[in-house]
Amino acid sequence: MPAIAKDKDKDIEKRVDSLREKIRHHEYLYYVLDRPEISDLQFDKLMQQLKDLEAEHPELITPDSPTQRVGGKPREGFVKVPHSSPVLSLDNTYNEEELRAWERRVHELSGLSQIDYVCELKLDGMSLALMYEDGKLFRGITRGDGSVGEDVTLNVRTVRSVPLSIPPEKLKKAGIPPDFEVRGELLMPLAAFKKMNEERESKGLSLFANPRNATAGTVRQLESRVTAERRLDYFAYALLTDGRTFFDRHSKTLDALDAASFKVNQSRKLVHSIDEAWEFIQQWEGKRDSLPYEIDGIVIKVDRTALQEELGFTGKAPRWAIAYKYAARAGITKLEDIRVQVGRTGKLTPVAMLAPVSIGGTTVRNATLHNMDEIERLGVKIGDWVQVERGGDVIPKIAKVVDDKDHPRPRELWEFIMPDKCPVCGTKVVRTEGEVDYRCVNANCPAKLRETILHFASRGVMNIDGMGDALVTQLTEKGLVENVADIYSLTKKDLLGLERFADKSAQNIIDEIENSKKLPLERVIYGLGIRFVGERTAQFLAEHFGSMEALEKASVEELQNVNEVGPRIAESIAEFFSNPANRKLVERLRDAGLTMRGQKKQRGIKLAGKTFVLTGTLAHFSRDEAKKLIEDAGGKVTGSVSKKTDYVVAGADAGSKLDKARELGISVIDEKQMQELMG
Ligand code: IVH
Secondary structure (H helix, E strand, O other), rough: HHHHHHHHHHHHHHHHHHHHHHHHHHHHHHHHOOOOOOHHHHHHHHHHHHHHHHOHHHHHHOOOOOHHHHHHOOOOOEEEEEOOOOOOOOOOOOHHHHHHHHHHHHHHHHOOOEEEEEEEEOOOOOOEEEEOOOOEEEEEEOOOOOEEEEOOOOHHHOOOOOOOOOOOHHHHOOOOOOEEEEEEEEOOOOHHHHHHHHHHHHOOOOOOOOOOHHHHHOOOOHHHHHHHOOOEEEEEEEEHHHHHHHHHHEEHHHHHHHHHHHHOOOOEEOOOOOHHHHHHHHHHHHHHOOOOOOOOEEEEOOOEEEHHHHHHEEOOOOOEEEEEOOOOOOOEEEEEEEEEOOOOOEEEEEEEEEEEEEEEOOEEEEEOOOOOHHHHOOOOEEEEEEEEOOOOOOOOOEEEOOOOOOOOOOOEEEEOOOOEOOOOOOOEEOOOOOOOOOOEEOOOHHHHHHHHHHHOOOOOOOOOOOHHHHHHHHHHOOOOOOOOHHHHHHOOHHHHHOOOOOOOHHHHHHHHHHHHOOHHHHHHHHHHOOOOOOOOOOOOHHHHHEEEHHHHHHHHHHHOOOOOOOOOHHHHHHHHHHHHHHHHHHHHHHOOOOOEEEEOOOOOOOOOOOEEEEEEEOOOOOOOHEEEEEHHOOOOOEEEOOOOOOEEEEEEOOOOOHHHHHHHHOOEEEEHHHHHOOO
16 A cells, blocks of 8 residues: 555544544533533534544444444344353342341441441342443343343443443543443433333334333344434443452442443442431432432442452342332322223223322322233222322332232222223224224324324424413314314414413414424424324434425335335325325415425435345444445345346345345445445
């Protein structure tokens, strides 16, 4: 290679390195310290620069590059890997007495009169081990059965608060050797949990019961892109080398992890007596609702490692640590009735009507029963005593039927039967083969209408502030709004005729409605309430088609060319637009002046008219990424080799498609040649 070219390569390498370092620093400020110093836009720009450079020089991509957090191709399953030493669980205590009994035992066993402890929040997620070699993350392992876990590295890489690599100087300064293991808790913050469930609801998918289940479900996703979207968080609480605790005090471990740029929970405290620990426990019991994630208690750990080792463990739990579990925010009350609610998609949800009960300071009057399967699983009948549980931000739910001496099961009980007619419009209810849910199939059901309008006006959609429950109920009951387009025909006079509206408040709503017209195309698409079309799908549709008109005209096949759109979603969209009433609705929204055009993603022309087939494992891209690159350059990717195929891009272990290509005399290229074609 000529010397000049070599120098140029070095320059590019340097730029890539410096960009990565900058991005890592800003990620740390944002995701670990929660103290960003640059705007999101500035951050995105840095990331884009790095992405561009890496696209030009794919040989420079490393697994620890910040661009690799996006997640990639689906996998078949997870590989089981052994832990360096057992991942322990904790024994629980539930009151002060049990806690003090634990402390007495620690004193007896050690013969010491004074012991330091560290108090930490007991985060309600799942434990996860991270292995680093040379300061680089190379493996993430779930707890599994404690001795063998599952390798979830690709998914873990998408968690922004997990450092992918730590510079040697930083580790050195923190006093941590280059090869080490971190253990900690992976969790889903409440806001992300809420958003995810809302999105699932809008797609008619089943909901996760709590953030812990959602975390477990997310980290075990076969497609890491899904994990990347769900915004998990990770708090570190242990540091091991060769399976053993590294520092001589737990408090030092936490400080060192902190210094090495791991996220360590700041609500920790080194205390010198169990009295102080008890104080910490009581303080947090009152404050736990103010946290952005769920905790289910406090963990008390002996600070000195030597003493920890002396105390050892019993079965699966250490003697040197104990969990103090807060009482589940639960109460016992009577199930007075079960009513059925009809959602936007027509789904019938049984809702428990309860005798009012105070749980963790909130009066609870109803709880979700999800579906018929759940009612059967609980074996609950109307008239039963039930235990109701409430999570931080989660809708209250029935945990179980209670039958004890204080709450004996009543003799008179009524079985709940799912109505065969919609409780709102009287249309026959349908349960599709293989689905848990019952649905009202009447497109004009007033309950659906109400929910559809509420969805349309909600913050994440058309953001019409003030158009909530009370207003929408009045508008639909009075017949002022019969579909989402009617919102744009509302006048101030209409609103003044409603309860609780004065000149100013009516004008505010009119202004809000007017403002919503400026929102981008993807919001309008999302707002239409097409089944299975959530926020993200709407975004992809807007980017792909660039206008409502093009989307309306798209065939099922064309729709399937859109990112993440499979046959089920494509059919649902095509069916929606095949209905003349829906087309009319869109027409009216267009006339009202809503945004009907978007930024069609600029497609290149380099590969225009060329059809590609991908086969084997590519070294630098996942299939999805390669597909996207080809499409962005104007080409098309299909699944099987035929005479129409122009190129087969073959990676490692390519199989029958490669044979077929050779048979048909089609050009077989590698990924480097593919990139060359794209220029
Ligand atoms: S220490 C030997 N610290 O609680 C030490 N665990 O019920 C074992 N957990 O499996 C873990 N927050 O997933 C520790 N600050 C914390 C924790 C914590 C949550 C979880 C962890 C563990 C479970 C035991």
